[in-house]
Amino acid sequence: MSAALPMLKGYRVLDMTQIVAGPTCSRIMAELGADVIKLELAPFGDRTRIGGLRSRDPLHKNSSRSTYYFQHNHSKRSLAVDMKHPRGVALIKALAARCDVLVENFSPGVMERAGLSYEALREANPGLVMCSISLAGQHGPLSRKPGYDYVAQAYAGVTDLIGEPDGDPAMITMAVGDTATGLTAAMAVGYALLHRERTGEGQHVEASLLDTYFQMHEVALPRVSLRPGYTPRRTGSQHPDGGPTGLFRCGDGRYIALATLPHQWEALVRALDMSELMADPRFATAALRRDNNAALKTLLEGWLARFDSSEAAIAALEAHRIPCAPVLSLNEAMAHPHLRERGTVRRVHDEVLGDFDIPGLPVRFSAWEPARELRADALGEHNEDVLSEVLGLGPEDIEALYAQEVLVQDRLIARGRRGTA
Structure with a gap:
């Protein structure tokens, strides 16, 4: 294997996302070498910082780290800003003018009300590729409806097809739609960057959970549309087309x-x-x-x-x-030698959380390998680095932003920054 640079090295991404779908998109770009600046909202940052498992060590009881956050946001730099403060919005605009990509997953209308619509941002950065991820898209009757993965799968006609024939519909309790939408969005951003390389023009890319889920109906749509009155039914653990x-x-109960x-x-x-x-x-x-x-x-x-x-x-x-x-349990799947050998199950280390497993990158490249060691930032850990490096702000400017509470930071880091015990 040749010693190749990561494919996206040299690209800068402003990541204004949280939970799973948006962070999956930007995390893929981060793994592939992009400088991803994760802009987290004051005062608590990404909501997954309080999900998953957290450290039981009393020394780190106030840490902003969690296994949930690590899995979806490793390899990024955290910048924590109060988006409701005028100075915070000004910082975001200035950063967007110096980035190649902006990814956001606010409810449609939020970015526009903040003065951060694609139309507003492209004036200062015509080459910007902006990706908006939402429940149901930026336009249409459902576009302003808030919601998550489970809402999208219900609207897509997926939930109704899961479960026993005579029982209740069942819900996919994994983030299938979120993760798939993040992958779809990352693909779309990559193509938009290719378009920009050829034309010099940026563009606004949309990805929605509902559109992604609807794409998963691999055969049923033509049947429904061509057969008036036909409705697919739940078939439990059996495929509706048989096969078997x-x-x-089995005889041993498995x-x-x-x-x-x-x-x-x-x-x-x-x-x-x-x-x-x-x-x-x-x-x-x-x-x-x-x-x-x-x-x-x-x-x-x-x-x-x-x-x-x-x-x-x-x-x-x-x-x-x-x-x-x-049919393996998750425990058995995680221990399977095939998944371990390929790095599908990846062992990581965090100085606060310890050693644990996360999923690996779901694609392989012949000219590049993913990093063996991964790291996830504490809340606002790279505030100073990002603002000085990207915007050229000096220490006094940055301290003023802290004083105005435009910037926030993990308590343990902030304590060290202030030089207090």
């Missing part, structure tokens, strides 16, 4: 995930050693197998019950190249 594809119980496409039906029959299924009229076509999926599930789970372990059943299926996997 879904979750199946579950496996099985995915069988139509062209793999004969291979599955061979794996089950049930040649009679090839002549069974219930399973003659993919559509019939879908319609008789309950019977297939019973047959398959009867076959799985013959094995002493789910591992043995998986080995028998894999011998015929049938895609399958054990």
Whole structure:
């Protein structure tokens, strides 16, 4: 592997985001070498600073660090500003004029009311790429509605499709939409920067949780639109198109995930050693197998019950190249040697929080490797560095901003800055 610079080295990003979706977008850019200035709102900063796990050490009881914040905001520089103060808004405008990218995830209308709309900022920086992340986009009937991941998945028709057929709809309790929207936004910013390299023009990029979730309907939309009166229904642990594809119980009480496409039906029959299924009229076509999926599930789970372990059943299926996997707990997944070897599970160290695991970058590059050591700032830790380096402010100017409470900082750092015990 050649010794290449990170792809985004030399780019500066002003990150005005919090929680997960926005910070995911800017964190990816930070890992790829961009100088990401995370602008946090006074007095507490990103709301995830009080989420996750925090230090139990009495010496750090007032620290602004948390595992939640670290995971989504490592590799950035924290600048903590009171956005409601006129001097704070002036600082943001001055920084935006010197940045390549600005990412924000306020409710639509907030940036405009603060005088920080794309139209206002592009006057001083025509090459600025501004990315706005929201629940439902910057325009439209739902655009001003506040909300998070779970609200978006409900509006997207996703929640209604999860759960048992005769039960209540179920919610995806992981930040699937948030994370996917952050990835989508990072992709869009990269393309907008490429456009700027070719034309010299910046632009305003939008990403929304609702749009991202709706993109996840991989096959149902044409069916609904072409079949009047058709409504997809919940199918529990089974795929609505059968296969058989879904979750199946093994003899040892554990579950496996099985995915069988139509062209793999004969291979599955061979794996089950049930040649009679090839002549069974219930399973003659993919559509019939879908319609008789309950019977297939019973047959398959009867076959799985013959094995002493789910591992043995998986080995028998894999011998015929049938895609399958054990249903692992998160603990088991984190310990899996494949995920450890690839850095999908990444061990990090924080001087306050100690050693713990976070997810790794979900892409790989042949000419660059991610940093082995990562760090997340305390609240406002780089106030002085950013303002002096980017805006050329002197110590007296910065102290005046502290005195006016335009700037805030982690209590432990502020105590050291003031030289008090």
